Amino acid sequence: MAIHRGKGLATVEYPTGMNQNGDPSQAWIKVKPDGRVDVFSGTADIGNGSKTIQSQIVAETIGVPYDWVTYDNSNTDSSPMCTGTFASRATFVAGNAVLKAARQVRERILAVASRELEIDPADLEVADGAVSVRGTPAKSMGVDEVAGAATFVHGELLTGDGAHLNPGAAIVDPETGEVDRPPHAAISYAACSAAVEVDDETGDVHVLELTHVYDIGRAMNPTLVEGQIEGGAVMGLGFGVLENCYPYYPSAEHRGGDMSTYHVPTMAELPEIRNVLMENPSSGGPYGAKGIGEMANNAQPAAIANAIHDAVGVWVTEFPITPERVLAALDAKREGRGEPRREGRVVAFDEEMSINRFSSTITWGPDVAPPMCALRPAGGPSPASQDPFTGRLNQ
Amino acid sequence: MKVVGARLPRYDGVGHVTGRTTYVDDVRMPGMLHAAALRSPHHHARITGLDVSAAEAMTGVHAVITHADVPLLVYGHLSGAGIPGDEPLLAKDHVRYRGQPVALVAADTVEAARAACAAIEVGYEELPALFDVRLAFEDDAPVVNDTFGNWYNQYEGNLDVRQIRKGDTEAAFDAADLVVSGVYRTQSQEQAPLETQVCVAVPEPDGRLTVHTCTQAMYFSLGVVCSHLQMPMSEIKMVGGTVGGGFGGKVDTASDSLTALAAQKSGRPVKWRWTREEEMLASGNRGPWHMEIIDAVSRDGWILGRKMLTIHDAGAYGRFSVYGLTKHSFHHTGAYSIPNLHFDGYVVFTNRIPTTAMRGYGVTGLSTAIELHAERVARELGMDPYEFRLKNANRVNDTSPNRIAYEDPSTVEVLQSLASATGAELSDELRTMTRDQRTGDMLPEHLTAQVGSGGGH
Numbered sequence: 103m104a105i106h107r108g109k110g111l112a113t114v115e116y117p118t119g120m121n122q123n124g125d126p127s128q129a130w131i132k133v134k135p136d137g138r139v140d141v142f143s144g145t146a147d148i149g150n151g152s153k154t155i156q157s158q159i160v161a162e163t164i165g166v167p168y169d170w171v172t173y174d175n176s177n178t179d180s181s182p183m184c185t186g187t188f189a190s191r192a193t194f195v196a197g198n199a200v201l202k203a204a205r206q207v208r209e210r211i212l213a214v215a216s217r218e219l220e221i222d223p224a225d226l227e228v229a230d231g232a233v234s235v236r237g238t239p240a241k242s243m244g245v246d247e248v249a250g251a252a253t254f255v256h257g258e259l260l261t262g263d264g265a266h267l268n269p270g271a272a273i274v275d276p277e278t279g280e281v282d283r284p285p286h287a288a289i290s291y292a293a294c295s296a297a298v299e300v301d302d303e304t305g306d307v308h309v310l311e312l313t314h315v316y317d318i319g320r321a322m323n324p325t326l327v328e329g330q331i332e333g334g335a336v337m338g339l340g341f342g343v344l345e346n347c348y349p350y351y352p353s354a355e356h357r358g359g360d361m362s363t364y365h366v367p368t369m370a371e372l373p374e375i376r377n378v379l380m381e382n383p384s385s386g387g388p389y390g391a392k393g394i395g396e397m398a399n400n401a402q403p404a405a406i407a408n409a410i411h412d413a414v415g416v417w418v419t420e421f422p423i424t425p426e427r428v429l430a431a432l433d434a435k436r437e438g439r440g441e442p443r444r445e446g447r448v449v450a451f452d453e454e455m456s457i458n459r460f461s462s463t464i465t466w467g468p469d470v471a472p473p474m475c476a477l478r479p480a481g482g483p484s485p486a487s488q489d490p491f492t493g494r495l496n497q
Numbered sequence: 498m499k500v501v502g503a504r505l506p507r508y509d510g511v512g513h514v515t516g517r518t519t520y521v522d523d524v525r526m527p528g529m530l531h532a533a534a535l536r537s538p539h540h541h542a543r544i545t546g547l548d549v550s551a552a553e554a555m556t557g558v559h560a561v562i563t564h565a566d567v568p569l570l571v572y573g574h575l576s577g578a579g580i581p582g583d584e585p586l587l588a589k590d591h592v593r594y595r596g597q598p599v600a601l602v603a604a605d606t607v608e609a610a611r612a613a614c615a616a617i618e619v620g621y622e623e624l625p626a627l628f629d630v631r632l633a634f635e636d637d638a639p640v641v642n643d644t645f646g647n648w649y650n651q652y653e654g655n656l657d658v659r660q661i662r663k664g665d666t667e668a669a670f671d672a673a674d675l676v677v678s679g680v681y682r683t684q685s686q687e688q689a690p691l692e693t694q695v696c697v698a699v700p701e702p703d704g705r706l707t708v709h710t711c712t713q714a715m716y717f718s719l720g721v722v723c724s725h726l727q728m729p730m731s732e733i734k735m736v737g738g739t740v741g742g743g744f745g746g747k748v749d750t751a752s753d754s755l756t757a758l759a760a761q762k763s764g765r766p767v768k769w770r771w772t773r774e775e776e777m778l779a780s781g782n783r784g785p786w787h788m789e790i791i792d793a794v795s796r797d798g799w800i801l802g803r804k805m806l807t808i809h810d811a812g813a814y815g816r817f818s819v820y821g822l823t824k825h826s827f828h829h830t831g832a833y834s835i836p837n838l839h840f841d842g843y844v845v846f847t848n849r850i851p852t853t854a855m856r857g858y859g860v861t862g863l864s865t866a867i868e869l870h871a872e873r874v875a876r877e878l879g880m881d882p883y884e885f886r887l888k889n890a891n892r893v894n895d896t897s898p899n900r901i902a903y904e905d906p907s908t909v910e911v912l913q914s915l916a917s918a919t920g921a922e923l924s925d926e927l928r929t930m931t932r933d934q935r936t937g938d939m940l941p942e943h944l945t946a947q948v949g950s951g952g953g954h
Contacts, residue, residue, distance in 0.1 A: 109919070110872070111868075111872070111882050111883065111886070111915070112864065112868035113831075113832045113868065113886055113890075113908055113911060113912055113915075114831065114832060114860075114864045114868070115828065115831065115832045115891070115906070115908065116828075116857070116860060116864075117824070117827075117828070121820060121823060121824035121827060121859070122578075122823070124578075144715055144716050144738075145738070146712065146713050146714065146715055146737060146738045146739075146740050146743075147508075147509065147738060147739060147740065148713050148740040148742065148743040148744075148747070149740070149741075149742055149743075151507055151508075153507075153508040153509055154505060154506075154507050154508040154509075157508055158500045158501050158503070158505060159501065161500040162499070162500040162501040167500075168500050168503075168505055173508060175715075175738035176736060176737070176738050176739075177715075177734055177735060177736045177737070177738070178715050178716060178719050178730075178733075178734060178735040178736075179734050181715075181738075183716045184714075184715070184716055185714060185716065185717060186712070186713050186714020186715070186716065186717045186748060187713045187714065187740075187743070188713055188714060188743075188745060188748050188854055188858075189858075230499075273653050273823075273899075276652055276653035276654030276656050276660065277654065277656075277660060277662060278660070278661065278662040278663065278899075279659070279660055279661035279662065279663075279826060279827070279840070279898060279899045280899055280900050281899045281900070281901065283901075284901050285827055285899065285901065286827075288904075288905075289903065289904075289905075289906065291832065291906060291907035291908050291910075291911050292911055293908075293911040293912050293914070293915040294915070295915055295918075295919045295921075313915065313918050313919050314915075315911040315912075315914040315915045315918065316911070317907035317910060317911055320501075320502070321502065322501055322502065323502070323503065323504060323505055324502070324504055325504040325505075325506075326507070334856065337744070337856060338861075340686070341683070341684075341686055341861065341865075345684070345686050345687065346684040346685065346686070347684070347685035347686065347687055347777075347782050347783075348684070348685050348785070348849070351684060351685070351785060352628040352629040352630070352810075352847070353628060354540060354595070354626075354628055354848075354849055357777075357778055358687075358777065359773070359774040359777050359778045360773050360774060360777065361689075361773070364687055364689070364777060366687075366689050376918065378914055378915070378918050380907065380910060380911060380914060382905055382907055382910070384904075384905060385904060385905070389501045389502075395856065396745075396856045396857045396858065396860075397857060397860075398856070399856050399857055399861060400857045400860060400861045400864040400865075401864060401868070403683075403861070403864075403865040404864060404865045404866075404867075404868030404869050404872070405868070407865070407869050407872075408868065408869065408872040408882070411872065411876075417869070417873065419679065419680060419681045419682065419866075419869055420681075420682045420684075421682065421683045421684050421862075421865065422684060442873075442877075447673065447674055447675050447676055448675075448676050448678075449675055449676065449677045449678070449877050450678045451677070451678060451679040451680075451873055452678070452679050452680035
């Protein structure tokens with residue numbers, strides 16, 4: 103009995119924006135008389151940092167300091183439509199909406215400044231909260247002065263609106279799945295390496311290290327990107343070795359209804375996490391960005407499974423990879439059942455192929471469908487004495 | 498550029514870490530009632546009677562909502578995408594999963610609301626439940642879903658299966674040196690946000706409703722509430738945008754519409770905060786995926802073709818599962834270029850809680866299966882795992898399963914960078930490989946037909 107170390111690898115790709123697109127986001131911006139900028143967007147911040155990212159886009163695009171920007175996503179009366187914060191779309195799709203709105207604001211600032219300075223707007227630039235003449239930085243006025251002039255001299259409101267929509271992609275041939283245009287806003291790419299220790303006596307898997315490389319086009323705020331990567335890595339770790347709503351799937355018994363019976367990763371399971379960010383700007387994202395949020399938990403489960411194989415020579419293909427499953431695979435290997443069936447050119451790792459059963463058009467695979475999951479003996483009723491849904495005592 | 502790319506602190510970070518951010522549960526209104534749900538104790542049953550009169554008569558109870566109070570009981574969240582609705586906001590004739598809401602009570606206190614729930618008389622005739630997707634196709638299987646049967650049957654072209662067909666898969670398998678098969682199963686995972694689902698709905702003096710929501714998608718939820726209540730968007734104001742964790746589980750918030758109905762019926766502000774048990778046992782989680790992959794492979798390491806069958810356990814109702822499966826089908830080659838494809842995917846219904854979006858929706862389990870399978874094939878060929886992946890990695894202008902050219906695939910670069918970061922040794926050939934369009938040795942005969950001509954992403 104011993105502890106074995108192994109390393110495993112996985113590489114993934116993931117789309118930005120809703121599959122098949124067609125998911126609009128809109129935004130509008132107004133400027134106060136002192137040049138401070140109010141952004142109105144319908145994008146919920148679910149911890150992904152969209153308030154921060156969109157405020158950065160607005161500050162950068164207009165040319166004002168970040169702390170001049172306020173961001174209001176608080177209600178549907180004042181904020182325009184946003185499809186929502188999911189599908190890794192907030193930075194790309196909603197970010198493009200505020201980018202377009204901010205460009206309009208910048209144009210209006212330049213137009214008013216042009217009148218004030220009596221200089222062609224094409225010869226003006228905005229940076230750090232000031233409008234200056236290209237090549238003559240001494241001749242300038244603050245964006246606060248421009249906004250004041252717009253309000254009190256010209257009777258104008260500095261404002262801008264923007265919307266972004268990647269047109270919907272239709273499946274034009276249901277037989278082949280062919281679509282009429284790209285079904286995503288962009289695709290991000292990543293690779294992950296896992297280092298694990300496997301205890302061949304207990305079946306316990308300890309993930310020591312996760313190293314990630316992500317190309318998300320442009321890291322708008324590297325700290326927040328790393329937050330997504332690290333949070334995603336922990337979620338992927340939970341998916342890989344810990345979490346299961348139905349521990350005896352497909353049985354519906356023994357569901358965990360709280361954090362003591364459903365085990366998410368804790369600090370005790372936290373591996374060393376290393377991240378590398380690559381930036382190959384996308385053609386359509388704001389400042390070249392692509393999505394990162396969702397893909398961040400996709401690579402770890404397979405990397406961990408492959409590392410377990412590297413460590414102890416067994417494939418565990420049902421998730422999560424619990425100690426029981428590791429021990430069962432080690433037992434199978436010891437008993438000579440660990441190798442795939444090799445016959446001629448056929449290498450069949452798992453004999454439970456059911457393709458023939460469900461698909462008349464696929465003709466490869468033995469026509470058998472043994473249990474999809476080994477059903478364990480039912481362990482009796484839930485230990486809860488009170489039914490959580492009715493408030494009544496269990497019989 | 499100074500602001501974009503900078504490591505600026507979070508806009509809302511100080512409030513979050515000092516406990517000063519206002520989340521929905523922090524909203525308190527004068528005269529606010531508290532709601533509790535009566536949920537099905539059965540996995541599958543016919544409802545033979547529903548009597549709320551005793552509950553309504555209890556002290557402190559201000560409203561009891563059942564299916565009869567919902568102006569539009571069934572609203573399809575993906576109706577805009579042509580996918581019909583199948584899930585009632587409150588159970589009417591059947592309960593299809595344990596935890597399905599049957600009634601909502603609004604009362605002076607949570608305790609009073611729970612006591613009233615316990616006083617609601619529901620007659621149930623238990624029915625056989627289906628949990629195993631393999632059995633869903635049997636002739637004598639219990640019928641789970643009224644609208645679709647036991648698997649979704651309304652894809653484009655009236656198909657009951659999501660298909661991808663590309664190239665000549667049979668020829669690829671005929672030509673293969675190795676045919677490698679494997680089965681991969683991923684589990685149901687709970688989103689586990691710190692903030693459980695919570696809503697505060699407030700009837701305003703002007704007749705409007707204000708709905709404080711924890712939704713990830715305020716306008717999507719506005720549309721859902723307006724549909725169930727049959728009200729125009731001008732009559733409902735969603736207030737939110739600050740969410741205590743969602744991870745996909747708060748896109749289709751179930752709490753908003755019911756709380757709004759309770760506020761409307763009682764004429765009082767109503768808060769409905771789910772317990773942790775409700776969040777974990779009755780709200781949608783990540784669904785299980787059953788995936789079978791068979792690859793046709795050449796001895797020198799090319800993946801010539803792939804056949805794949807996917808069965809997605811959607812739980813009792815469709816929600817976003819068809820969307821998830823379609824996305825899954827579009828990405829079933831992972832980061833690789835495989836020119837000959839034959840994919841069949843099914844959304845199957847079982848008597849468990851309806852599954853919904855979770856981070857990586859439709860793809861997390863898929864990536865897991867693809868990358869385990871890739872590792873197995875590489876080992877079977879005796880190839881280095883990096884070499885096998887780099888060789889088959891998608892390149893600029895390779896085409897995706899649905900024939901869209903990849904614009905900027907970085908698989909080659911991220912693998913090279915990972916090798917460098919972890920000290921894995923790559924040959925000169927692999928170290929200097931680029932993602933550029935295929936030429937020479939990287940454009941073998943079997944890939945010539947599938948290289949596109951741009952226009953993709």
